Amino acid sequence: MRESAKLPAGHPPVAIGKVGLLLVNLGSPDAPTADAVRPYLRQFLSDRRVVELPAMLWQPILRGIILNTRPKKTAANYAKIWDRTANDSPLRVITAAQARALEGVFGPDVIVDYAMRYGNPSIESRLDALRAAGCDRLVIAPLYPQYSSATTGTVQQELFRLLARERWMPAVRTLPPYHDHPAHIAALRASLVRALEGLDYEPERIILSFHGMPRRTLDLGDPYHCQCQKTARLLREAMGWPAERMPVAFQSLFGRAEWLKPYTQPLAEEMARAGVKRLAVMTPGFSADCIETLEEIAQEVRDAFLDAGGEKFAAIPCLNDSAEGMEMLRTILGESLAGWGAPV
Known part of the structure; x- marks a missing residue:
């Protein structure tokens, strides 16, 4: 020095x-x-x-x-x-x-x-x-x-x-x-494949849940919504899956204003009522597991999905300090x- x-x-x-x-x-x-x-x-x-x-x-x-x-x-x-x-x-x-x-x-x-x-x-x-x-x-x-x-x-x-x-x-x-860096998409794909291999079932749907933002932020020019959608599109392409199998949703709502839609928990409940029995949720907007993934997704959304008629649920871990992450x-x-x- x-x-x-x-x-x-x-x-x-x-x-x-x-x-x-x-x-x-x-x-x-x-x-x-x-x-x-x-x-x-x-x-x-x-x-x-x-x-x-x-x-x-x-x-x-x-x-x-x-x-x-x-x-x-x-x-x-x-x-x-x-x-x-x-x-x-x-x-x-x-x-x-x-x-x-x-x-x-x-x-x-x-x-x-x-x-x-x-x-x-x-x-x-x-x-x-x-x-x-x-x-x-x-x-x-x-x-x-x-x-x-x-x-x-x-x-x-x-x-x-x-x-x-x-x-x-x-x-x-x-x-x-x-959000669209090839290394990030490759890491998400590798993490998802590894997580799915560890399940005893094949999910019918995998919700890509991003942290919510007020709708007005999009109207004011914040690029967040568009970047979330691009991450989702690139990950679907990397997996070779259609949008219907891996839809985007937004979680962690706060207050009474309209936020980016669809909302994660209502979407999971709607899927269960429509006959989806096996669901997984991935959170590619979070670099590390936290209260929004470990409590809101892995517990609250899980319980809501099962109560609405679902049978199998998994919360896919964030990249965290994994090898691919x-x-x-x-x-x-x-x-x-x-x-x-x-x-x-």
Whole structure:
């Protein structure tokens, strides 16, 4: 590691010469309790890119109603999927594992770390750590395959807000959406094939469930819906399947506004009532399993499908830190590091 030159006498040396690679995902509370969920939800739902209502209208609702009613229910759902061995949320456990698996892959001058947009470890704390370690170049990797203002966009905005305080700003690259990257589609296909081979039945339908967004985001020009559809189309083509066997749906609705349709749970129930007995759900908009996949899909949607007459249900795991998932990350992150890190 080099040190900066021509510093005033007595000034501590500044470490430079390293590249910081920061994986970023959405986040989770520090514990499956209402007291831990409340500040997490306050931070998350106060983000103007997540809830695009005027603050004067939204904040009284958030602080007066939602933060007094929702934390207990949300905490109970986190308790269902909490990693008791690690005493942590699955999302944080998996993202940390992804970061560990990438250590040393891009050469000795690339330091790999991870952060959460909401909760801990914060983007701010990890940026500070990377700068202290001598990183004068940064690659920020929001692990959302499809771009949305409420996901990738808010990570980038927070990054730029934090860097704006710096006098000596690092060179920065951000990972572009990888919804249609050949390595991503290949990883999804390999993961799906492996998961299907492990089932004792053949699904009649496989729903591709993406996180929902308000319909107005599409009308305002957010590319998320189109990128979800392209991921689905490319995966169907890779599998050689028609759209009817692998339809797209959207989950995790919030509030009363219209969201992107069709909605995942009602679609699963409709399929069961129409005679579909064997169903699987895959979530190719999530890079790591989390409450939306482990609780909402694997438990809530499963129960709804079975109650409506279905007989077999499977939630296909996310790519996580699987062999195919890590090969994909090495490929797309290696492209973003080109010229900065050692060749892979």
